[in-house]
Amino acid sequence: MTLTPELKDALLFVAIIVVKILVITHVLLGACAYTVWLERKLIGRMQNRWGPTRVGWFGLLQPLADALKFIVKEDLLPPGVNRPLFLLAPLLAVALGLTSLAVIPFGETVTIAGHTEALQISGMTDPNGGGNAPIFDPNVGLLIILGVTSIGVYAIALSGWSSNSKYSLLGSLRASAQMISYELALGLSLVGVVMLGSSLSLREIVNGQAAPAAATGWHQIGFLHWNFFSGFQFVAFFIYLTAAFAETNRIPFDLPEAETELVAGYHTEYSAMKFAMFFIAEYANMFTAASIATLLFLGGWHSPFEGLSFIPSLPLPAIVAAFVPTFWFVLKIAFFIFFYIWVRGTLPRFRYDQLMGFGWKILLPASIANIIVTSAIVAWRAAP
Amino acid sequence: MIHQVLFIIFGGICVAGALNLLLQKHPISSALSLIVVMGSLAALYLLLGAQFVAAIQVIVYAGAIMVLFVFVIMLLNAGKEEHTKGSRIAMWFGVPSVAALLGMVLFILLQRGKVDYQIELGAFARPTREVAILLFRDYLLPFEVTSVLILVAIMGAVVLARKEQ
Numbered sequence A: 001m002t003l004t005p006e007l008k009d010a011l012l013f014v015a016i017i018v019v020k021i022l023v024i025t026h027v028l029l030g031a032c033a034y035t036v037w038l039e040r041k042l043i044g045r046m047q048n049r050w051g052p053t054r055v056g057w058f059g060l061l062q063p064l065a066d067a068l069k070f071i072v073k074e075d076l077l078p079p080g081v082n083r084p085l086f087l088l089a090p091l092l093a094v095a096l097g098l099t100s101l102a103v104i105p106f107g108e109t110v111t112i113a114g115h116t117e118a119l120q121i122s123g124m125t126d127p128n129g130g131g132n133a134p135i136f137d138p139n140v141g142l143l144i145i146l147g148v149t150s151i152g153v154y155a156i157a158l159s160g161w162s163s164n165s166k167y168s169l170l171g172s173l174r175a176s177a178q179m180i181s182y183e184l185a186l187g188l189s190l191v192g193v194v195m196l197g198s199s200l201s202l203r204e205i206v207n208g209q210a211a212p213a214a215a216t217g218w219h220q221i222g223f224l225h226w227n228f229f230s231g232f233q234f235v236a237f238f239i240y241l242t243a244a245f246a247e248t249n250r251i252p253f254d255l256p257e258a259e260t261e262l263v264a265g266y267h268t269e270y271s272a273m274k275f276a277m278f279f280i281a282e283y284a285n286m287f288t289a290a291s292i293a294t295l296l297f298l299g300g301w302h303s304p305f306e307g308l309s310f311i312p313s314l315p316l317p318a319i320v321a322a323f324v325p326t327f328w329f330v331l332k333i334a335f336f337i338f339f340y341i342w343v344r345g346t347l348p349r350f351r352y353d354q355l356m357g358f359g360w361k362i363l364l365p366a367s368i369a370n371i372i373v374t375s376a377i378v379a380w381r382a383a384p
Numbered sequence B: 001m002i003h004q005v006l007f008i009i010f011g012g013i014c015v016a017g018a019l020n021l022l023l024q025k026h027p028i029s030s031a032l033s034l035i036v037v038m039g040s041l042a043a044l045y046l047l048l049g050a051q052f053v054a055a056i057q058v059i060v061y062a063g064a065i066m067v068l069f070v071f072v073i074m075l076l077n078a079g080k081e082e083h084t085k086g087s088r089i090a091m092w093f094g095v096p097s098v099a100a101l102l103g104m105v106l107f108i109l110l111q112r113g114k115v116d117y118q119i120e121l122g123a124f125a126r127p128t129r130e131v132a133i134l135l136f137r138d139y140l141l142p143f144e145v146t147s148v149l150i151l152v153a154i155m156g157a158v159v160l161a162r163k164e165q
Helices: A005-046 A062-072 A083-103 A141-162 A166-189 A191-197 A202-207 A234-247 A272-297 A324-346 A352-382 B002-023 B027-047 B051-076 B088-111 B128-138 B140-161
Strands: A109-112 A115-118
Touching: A005 A062, A005 A083, A005 A272, A005 A324, A062 A272, A083 A141, A083 A272, A141 A166, A141 A202, A141 A272, A141 B027, A141 B051, A166 A191, A166 A234, A166 A352, A166 B051, A191 A202, A191 A352, A202 A272, A234 A272, A234 A352, A272 A324, B002 B027, B027 B051, B051 B128, B128 B140
Parallel strands: none
Antiparallel strands: A109 A115
């Protein structure tokens, strides 16, 4: 059988997509496992303990031990559950947690053996176009992530309802109400950024935050062009960050799984790997929220020192240089992950009425005010 | 080629979800089937290239409206539906009407079988900007009137739900 050139191209296309998905998913799952380790270590140090120390140096093999434990534990299916939905809920949670990854860009392009590929699962570029070929990505990337987040409510609602347990149901009702309430503030806080970038494509929004090549004086400083600074989006940034904590059910908004009141909330009845899937989903959602904050407010993969000509560029080989933007992107995400853990070690849990009041009475009006101010800025800049 | 395969897959899921919606006894299963229908419709929009419409379909219908449905069903703890023996009106009036409607649709489709225009896959691959121009410039009045209509519907619901003092 001989392959026509078209068929060969199509097969290569599919093969590259599959490789991209496999690599990125595994990197994310590994990062999730080690975030758990980092969280236990950091929280331990903040509370004057050591955290995990027994398995491997500094407890570095602890995630592997945990994974092994999850796999070999008995998988209980409590009586009285709605079986199909009980099994569907964790699958849905982890699948949606990983889906958002498809549209997140984490760099420009990389050229391997004359074949150029965009550093984004859903990003397309001319394979023979070299490093400067234009990249096409979904032009509603931001909306896709918001859509996936809004579907994520079902995983939690169904897990609580199908468990046939009052703690699970209460936890899932709390989680769903909280997620729906904070989704409003979260979505509205991003409108300012969309207006400034005049696009819904994540890649275009990031490109709009790069220092222009012809810049002079202090305009050369890369990080001043980030939406956080140049777009005056710091209010939107804090609204987004707060809402993202609520969306991912993290302290101080972790009422859905408040241990002192609800045992473990919506995943009380889950054990072994099904419990681990909710856990993975929560950490994957943390990574998605951190990526969005990085892409929309902190310049994505752009270095803060970009455009400063007096800093010498390192003599790196081309293949390594292609991943330097990814390094900055990962560094910014790591900061947010550390911030999540830091807040967990610092703040107590809100009361439920405080949570609802804060979301509806403070965050929502503040995000609407931010839209009005930002549109005034956009109109003023566009004025001749 | 890959477009046709995807169209058949998602069209099939859509029809299967719609049938399952009618056949399931439990309201939660029916509501979840409706979400599957909405999701596969979004995939069909994506195949046409209408990315914005697809994303909005997921956010508004599958995300927001169906969450309300599922919540109401969960909170009311609706049980399995009971089957009645069927009403006589539905028997004598409904079945012929459905047959007539189907016949009409089939007749029109067969009559116009050889149309000289056809929707291409990916025909609506336009930027979001064009959707905005249509909504907020060309069709601004119908758009705003629709929102007033929704406001009236909300007020009507409030009036109906309010208890008499």
